[in-house]
Amino acid sequence: MTTANTASAPGGGGAARAGRYRPFPAVDLPGRRWPGNAITSAPRWLSTDLRDGNQSLAAPMTPERKMAMFDLLVRMGYREIEVGFPVASQDDHAFVRALIEGDRIPDDVRISVLVQARDELIRRTVESLEGARSATVHLYNATSPLFRRVVFGMDRDECKDLAVQGTRLVVKYADKLLGDCDLGLQYSPELFNDTELDFSLEVCEAVMDVWGPGEGREIILNFPTTVERSTPNVFADQIEWLDRHLSRRRHVCLSVHPHNDRGTGVASAELALLAGAERVEGCLFGNGERAGNVCLVTLGLNMVTQGVDPGIDFSGLDDVRRTVEHCNGLPVHPRHPYGGDLVYTSFSGSHQDAVKKGFDALERAAAETGAAPRDLPWEMPYLPIDPRDVGRTYEAVVRINSQSGKGGVAYVMSAWHGMNLPRPLQADFARVVQARADAEGGEIAPGRVMELFEREYLEYAALPLPLVFAGDPVVAELHFDGDGFDLGGGRSARVQAVRDALARWGVEVRAVHHTARDVPVAREAGAEVAVYAECWTSGGGPRWGAGLAAEPEAAALAAVRAAMSRARLDPAAAPIRRPVTAAAPQEPVAGVTPEPALVPGREERARPLAPAAIPAPRAARKAATSPR
Secondary structure, three states, rough: OOOOOOHHHHOOOOOOHOOOOOOOOOOOOOOOOOOHHOOOOOOOOEEHHHHHHOOOOOOOOOOHHHEEEEEEEHOOOOOOOEOOOOOOOOOHHHHHHHHHHOOOOOOOOOOEEEOOOHHHHHHHHHHHHHOOOEEEEEEEEOOOOOOOOOHHOHHHHHHHHOOOOOOOOOOHHHHOOOOEEEEEEEEEEOOOOOOHHHHHHHHHHHHHHHHHHEEEEEEEEEEOOOOOOHHHHHHHHHHHHHHHHOOHHHEEEEEEEOOOOOOOOOHHHHHHHHOOOEEEEEEEOOOOOOOOEEEEHHHHHHHHOOOOOOOOOOOOHHHHHHHHHHHHOOOOOOOOOOOOOOOOOOHHHHHHHHHHHHHHHHHHHHHHHHOOOHHOOOOOOOOOOOHHHHHHOOOOOOOOOOOOOHHHHHHHHHHHOOOOOOOOHHHHHHHHHHHHHHHHHOOOOOOHHHHHHHHHHOEEEOOOOOOEEEEEEEEEEEEEEOOOOOOOOHHHHHHHHHHHHHHHOOEEEEEEEEEEEEEEOOOOOOEEEEEEEEEEEEEEEEEEEEEEEEHHHHHHHHHHHHHHHHOOOOOOOOOOOOOOOOOOOOOOOOOOOOOOOOOOOOOOOEEEEEHHHHHOOOOOOOOOOOOO
């Protein structure tokens, strides 16, 4: 009896499919130096959004969108911009002319245009640059064995001669048509990463012999991973091999143009820089043919996180993204590094707790040093960069769903609503929020979190006082929210006033806590005091309530009333009985409405307010439209 091997069946995956492919050849590079190098300065950047990026779009950019993209790139600080392929379409040719004739190119910006190594195409390309102050002609031809054999039917000598003749034609037409234009030459052996290294070197040397690089006459040699097919370390070896072997190296700008077919375009570019590359070509957010070009945003901000200035302005990254999406007609993925909607967001409870503690530590450090938090070194769990450095707020750093825990809930209550919950209340409220998230599904917005808090801890129907639970007095611990109230130098007298006010209603205050933030916030005139009460009786476990009032005595009383109202709704708890005889008259407490006469023997359970009755968050509670 035999067993079928499904992995080797026609059309199957696994070993049968892998057998169709060959491993990429390694580079013989003894003593490679790039693994020990570090990126300590930014390379020269070239944006090819308007050429490589545009030609990859199903619906290429309109002239208006091309101009919007060009203006964006200039504002961001890109000084080398490939603006098109003038002989590929009339639209590209017209755009190059519009830039030149409209004087839209700043003096410190060099435009570049792409052309194949053919006489008529080179002539028309050079003509498109007439009137430009400075420009680069980007000449290319495919050099890989596959393309020589399958596409062009050329041998090595014929392929090299095509590049040499193309270079001669660029020089010829530039001398004839461009006058005093500061013209540069860029040569790319297309499919470089699939080309024999010795042949790539041979072709480049032949091109340089024609161009004659020297003092004041640079040549850009650009090496693309036209289709990415190896691991990034192999590409780095290829670049270091060239860096070692190119002649006239001082007058050569060694450039790379990584694609992202294997998903490692950024790594290929970074390792190439370690290996000697001095210039990188790419697109904003990685647009480009197939899986795209290397992402210039990711590369630049990766450098920022290592303390290296990329020389590009990413401070308004959301605006950059909106313009790129508009011009390309393609959305940026929510998980795209640095620019996606969700890249600074934590939903996981453990992540949220770590982020909250990180911000608390940052505020402590700022208070201790007297520096602004934004001026301190950035060390934050789960956030490799400060969102504010790219124009984001902390609005979306923590978002709440069924995966969230007490840290996330506490962060939202503090950052959005100015309420600094004690840790036990954080856990208590997190259970409420998680139950609601499970029931409703999806995300719970910060405003909805506040509604849940109000409904659960603030807005229960008030109970008459004094409170008696199964014949026992109520014991309470109080937590004053230091963000709205500082007990200050009169702490003892103020605490005693609160104790006395609650004692008149039969509540014993066992402990008073001041849950101040790491950085105290001065209380504004008329602002409400937040007090959180944890209450016990002999008949049940602790219940939490919250109170807000202009004076701490009234806020404390409201918090206790809310806690005991919640206790009455617990099916496992005994009902709160009103005393058989009416209470003796009490002195009024500031901000507290006197109770009506009590009816002997009557019992009732408190009911929460209906959702429609929940008031809007109080303005005095720092109901922020965005978090700290």
